Amino acid sequence: MRLILNSPLDMHLHLRDGDMLQHVAKFSAKDFTGALIMPNLVPPITDIPSLLAYKERILDVMGCEQFTPYMSLFFKSDYKADFLERSRDYITAIKLYPSGVTTNSDGGVEQFDVKKLAPIFEAMSELNIPLCVHGETNGFVMDREKEFGAVYECLAVAFPKLTIIMEHITTRSSAELLKRYENLYATITLHHLLITLDDVAGGLLNPHLFCKPIAKRYEDRDALLELALNANKKVMFGSDSAPHPVSKKECCGCAAGIFSAPIALSALAELFEKHDKLTNLQAFVSDNARDIYKLTPIEKTVILEKKEWIVPATFGDVVPMFAKQTLKWQALSQK
């Protein structure tokens, strides 16, 4: 059996830089026609020359694969309207991180003062630049996303023309919030459709499933599944694939992030098939993102074949999700 996907998109991807970029980019390039590239490098991408140079480095490692890196800027509270206007043609979105909530977010927004930030959000609304948000407070780890809901509501009401993407949502409360405001959208990762905190810390502790936001409860996962499997128009796939070398995972202070890029489409096909929703996969991994971001990606056909394969234990020094496990679908790229 074969499944044909037209121009799959990964709307939340960490490609890193340097050697890691060289190593991981090909996995996304093989299975996707494009991805929204996260800007939380060290230092973060906050100006257009840096952004274009990073884009160039990404394209350099793509070889002959057709792949569009949709670039994002790292939100700074001192951005000015004229800067945004000049930047408009180079960027697909601006990504906002509250300071300190995840990997390399230290330069993010310290105080979420909507009134102070209003000129930026207004300019983004006018320029049709979507705002992507890592929506967590600095509160208790299981409550951070829910607590951030008030900020999303405030933004959605105050800036009705702003397209707001709730990145990698993990809770039932986010799933419900999303439905209440027209200008709220969301990405959902593969792993948050599959795992709960039990998979991270319920048995032995599994650092390779440790991510931010942390996986939550079964009822949270089920709420995300309901959105994704039914290809709700407000949600789209964003892997949040975030590679770390094994030395940063199996250690004393394990970094947050799950490397899912090489297995994302295979595992999604298996999940959607299991729930008898394979026909909705196209919308979840491509069509919804095109509508939300108003993108016209390069046509690229990705064929998935129903054929078991064993995921390697590592790709280089990065341990992927489903390492050493068997997946039922195999992605074969085709231009």
Added chain:
Amino acid sequence: MRLILNSPLDMHLHLRDGDMLQHVAKFSAKDFTGALIMPNLVPPITDIPSLLAYKERILDVMGCEQFTPYMSLFFKSDYKADFLERSRDYITAIKLYPSGVTTNSDGGVEQFDVKKLAPIFEAMSELNIPLCVHGETNGFVMDREKEFGAVYECLAVAFPKLTIIMEHITTRSSAELLKRYENLYATITLHHLLITLDDVAGGLLNPHLFCKPIAKRYEDRDALLELALNANKKVMFGSDSAPHPVSKKECCGCAAGIFSAPIALSALAELFEKHDKLTNLQAFVSDNARDIYKLTPIEKTVILEKKEWIVPATFGDVVPMFAKQTLKWQALSQK
């Protein structure tokens, strides 16, 4: 400044066996006059010859330290009244593990059928053998202890003469439950008085603070603190110090357990002092346990000196709690 503790007791301790026993026992022997030794070896301690042999191995490594290993049997659902009667003189308690909930609990109780187990609990009541319980269900990791509350209630009501010790409680609900039934008591660890899930998984993932039951919320920790700092007569100190070699902690499937034995008294003194409750430490680390278990431990005076020291990064191949951090009190043993 000096603080004198009379015969401190650690009423929940894992000493392991073989090389690890050789390595860790001296830390408990230095600071405590005795400890309740957990029976979850591989295989578990389920008969008196094994128990006595294990006790002998423990005493062998104590050298000239005065230290009483109070022995416990691993609860099996096929124990008979006459076996318990013959065992009475050799044991201080019987420890019940639901199957699969923590390290080496695989031989534990599969189906918690109170009616079927009633003859054992009745015999224990008659013989005044306390029942220590690892009170977790196989449910969601944050709910397991709370869910087990119903079992505690059932036991407390059905066997009013049975002394039931809720081991290493971690939740507000357990703290409240404890107060409602006369025959319910509890041990509290050092780490559950200090950390929450935020310390384990809120920033970087810290495998050295990963334990079962997992650390919970701030309100849970505060409820435990209220009991311990006020030396509530129903609670006593049990470190649940559980050493694993670093290779079993900083790895893919990290084992549950925090090694706190070498720093437990120091850190407790610092905590009680911080809350201006130093005068209650004696009851929490000794007197309450004597009353609950009706023990008369060997007199041993442990002196704590207000003198900063830096906790070693490792003791052998085991990483202790507070590794490389400074503690304010130092324990000097004295017979």
